[in-house]
Amino acid sequence: MREITYRKVVAERFGGSDVLRTVQATLPVPPPGHARVRVLAAGIGFTDLMARSGDYLLQRRTPFTPGYELAGEVVDFTVDSRTPAWLRAGARVAAALTKMAAYSEFITLPLWQLVPLPEGLDPHLASAVPLDYLTAISLLDTHGRLRTGDTVLIQGASGGVGQAVGTLGRLRGLRMYGTASSSGSREALARHGVTFIDYRREDFEVVLREREPDGVQAVFDHIGGNNLSKGYRVLAPGGVLVSYAFSGRPGRMVGDTVRGAARVKFMNLQPHRRTALSMVPREIKADHAGYRTALGNLLDMAKRGAITPQIAATFPLAKAADVHAALERREITGKVVLTMS
Known part of the structure; x- marks a missing residue:
């Protein structure tokens, strides 16, 4: 394993959409019980806009990377006693985060947070579910x-x-x-x-x-x-x-x-x-097994078409600031997904 150089979006301070910057960072080797994930798509929610402006109770410090939900592909991981049997490099996964960080090309997450994508489920659609x-x-x-x-x-x-x-x-x-x-x-x-x-x-x-x-x-x-x-x-x-x-x-x-x-x-x-x-990030953190079961069931439903998240638009990661501005001006209504190169 080696370090990974990647890009992520950072809110350097609280304020308007202009505080969002795309920066380069380095991801170290994952610690035990964690995986590095290449993010394929990240959902944008209005909670992200509130956090960026300083109006979100669960995000009180800057700098930070917005985003609570993503779909991606496992790059590598460090095993521990709770490593799931299905986990392998290249496995596609979804995750709801307990701390904002999803607007990123790569991310390190604890293994318990990863939920496998059903075969054939579009990761862009999956990122709009969690x-x-x-x-x-x-x-x-x-x-x-x-x-x-x-x-x-x-x-x-x-x-x-x-x-x-x-x-x-x-x-x-x-x-x-x-x-x-x-x-x-x-x-x-x-x-x-x-x-x-x-x-x-x-x-x-x-x-x-x-x-x-x-x-x-x-x-x-x-x-x-x-x-x-x-x-x-x-x-x-x-x-x-x-x-x-x-x-x-x-x-x-x-x-x-x-x-x-x-x-x-x-x-x-x-x-x-x-x-x-209802405070979902805290509920996820308090009940790992319940979170994995619930998200796994929802992803299966998305694969079957029983639930159909409506994606209004997709934009590349570098356009995150423009998307925030457009959402605030009500120029876009509906779910927006960021895609990674």
Whole structure:
């Protein structure tokens, strides 16, 4: 084994898309229980944009390399007692990271974090699965504990996580309502069995009180603020409000996130209903086996076409700053994947 020289994207400081730089680095020989992976594709999420601007609670230091999800090819590895039998040089893998680092041509990862790609699954498609769909699993199963026939409200149902929840919710036989702003979302959500609520023209609390007078079993919220109280009020007895993100004021996102999380925990002290916080990177770190099983199942579903992440565009690694800027200007809607040379 020898050192590998490669390129990666680095946020040198917090700020606009111009703080992203493509730099050259050296990857040393992997320590025991780790592999070096040639990254083939990395997914871009809005969490990456928040981290770059300094508004993400789990990324408080610079410099750093953005990105939580990737698909790649194993270059080499150093064995230990837990090395999986399937692992070999050249094996294609996917991974969800517990610490941002995916915008990179090569990366060193612990062996437990690698999940084999099903034969024939496009690595670009695979790189769009981990973050959104593992978040959906966290919402539906880990915290929601939902059963066939249960009714849920998905805030931001046309976003990446919202679409993942809708896709998996349909397969689980859930009854679903989803808030979105675009009239074109109605048809897209209907394909997953999600009833569209136009949040610009309708109050979801009023709509649900009329259509679901007994309440819903779960509300999945990524907004926070007054939506938390409204979502809590539409829950049925025993229902759960799960928060997986918070919208805050520019420059004050971290503080608003902390206050939102504290509010969710305080609400959980009230009787008859539950609240929960979904923080996927921490959940992955806490349950390695559960993570590998969940991501393995999702990749199998992607191979079969049971889930179909919608990739809006692909760009080379060197265009990461341009992609961030375009996403912030709303010139691109949907999942974007970075590709490596």
